[in-house]
Amino acid sequence: MTQDTTLDPQTAFSGTREVDPRHALDVGVLDAWLRAHVEGYAGPLTLRQFKGGQSNPTxxxxxxxxxxxxxxxxxxxLLASAHAVDREFRVISALHAQGFPVARPHALCEDEGVIGSMFYVMDKxxxxxxxxxxxxxxxxxxxxAIYDAQVRTLAALHSFEPEAIxxxxxxxxxxxxxxxxxxxxKQYRASETQPIPAMDRLIAWLPETLPPEGPARVVHGDFRLDNLILAPDAAxxxxxxDWELSTLGDPMADFSYFLIGWAIPATLRNGLAGADLEALGIPGVEAMVETYAGLTGLRPANLDWLFAYNLFRLAAICQGIGGRVRDGTAASDHARQMAVHAPLLAEGALAFARKAGV
Structure with a gap:
């Protein structure tokens, strides 16, 4: 959710660059695999790497x-259960068949001998x-209109009965x-590079104060503005x-993660708290809740707890990025800037935990 505020994110994270030498692969071998497994594929093949993304090289x-x-x-x-591109391929295949807006998937390669690790291919x-x-x-x-499109897309995802798809x-x-x-x-502990007392408090408090269980739905796990492709000239x-964190779970986790942007200060790039939302034309949290509830029949019961949980989770993710920097497997040039946010996010999570009764 947060990034280095000294960067212009559109320039820093959009578009492509030359392939990082750490993530280089044999273009000839890949070309042969694509000819065999992707219908309609024909070379020659040119390869570049996307700038954005912290986890799976794209x-x-x-x-x-x-x-x-x-x-x-x-x-x-790698950390256990992380970087599950096979799960990404499975979920976008199921959702594409339902007409949900995802890229058309083509093929999954589980043979690590082809390019050095498991991968899948989809339309751009x-x-x-x-x-x-x-x-x-x-x-x-x-x-x-863009905010309305976002919340309607999330509500559409949460409308699917998992068994039915x-x-x-x-x-x-x-x-x-x-x-x-x-x-x-567990993943925070596995990536821990320095003590963060707020994380210790949260790790003890969160399991003791869990909210009531919601219906099981497909949850994206990282539903946010920059994980969406919008039409060039329409909302x-x-x-x-980026379906790496998707699973079956409580839709309130997804929805409250989407809402966390309203709780992050507007002085940060990805924060709306304190911004003049009316002048910007951006709906407030209450309007988003009403739109989502009208479409799904679901609404959050305790946003302070949910915000504490989401900021804790973000802190753990940033700490995981820090661990990959330490281990030399980070996928982005900007991973170091992401890693330093872990203590700040943990303090923010603890502030919401106090509001929720820590």
Whole structure:
């Protein structure tokens, strides 16, 4: 959710660059695999790496007849259960079949001998990826329409019955928040590079104060503005990206993560707290809750707890990035800037925990 505020995110994270030498692969071998497994593929193949993304290295594959995107596990020693590109491929395959906005998936390669790690290939979707929640340079009406499109897309995702779309076994049933708190506590400990007292408090407090269980739905796990491709000239979500953290779980986790932007100070790039939302044309939290509830029948019961949980989770993710910097497997040039946010996010989470009764 947060980034280095000295960066221009549209420049720093949008578009492609030369492939990082750590993530280089054999283009000839990949070309042969694509010819065998992707219908309609024809080379020659040009390869570049996307700038954005902290976790799974992502490549643009350009040919004379079309463009594709390749997502792979990074090389090196990885945390257990992380970088699950096979799960990404499965969920976007199921959702694409339902007409939900995701890139068309083509093929999954589980043979690590091809390029050095598991990967999958999907269509490249053309459009806009916007990084700043305040949407600078757009008219107020367009900002409002983009926020409406975001919440409607999330509500559409949460409308699917997992069993009905072949994802009934995509995650464990029940106890979602308990399992997530446990998972991120474990991954934080595995990546810990320095003591963060606020994280210790949260790891003790969160399991003792879990909210009531909601219905099991497909949850994205990282639903935010810059994980969406918007139409070039309309407030239309063309594709939801980055399904690495998706599973079956409580839809309130997804929805409250989307809302966390309103709780982060407007002085940060991806914060709206304190911004003049009316002048910007951006709906407030209450309006987002009413739209979402009207579409799903669901609404958050305790946003302070949910915000504490989400900021804790973000802190653990940033600490994980710090661990990958330490281990030499980080996928982004900006990973170091992300890693330093862990203590700040933990303090923010603890502040919301106090509001919720820590």
């Amino acid at each position: 490549y643009e594959l350009t040919t004379p007849v079309g463009a594709y995107v390749l997502r792979r596990k990074p090389p090196g020693t 979707v053309e459009g806009r990826v916007l990084w700043d929640l305040k949407l600078p340079g757009l008219a107020p009406a367009e900002r409002g 072949g994802l009934g076994d995509y995650g464990k049933p029940g106890n979602y928040f308990a399992r997530q708190v446990g998972r991120w506590s 239309e979500v063309r594709a939801v990206l």
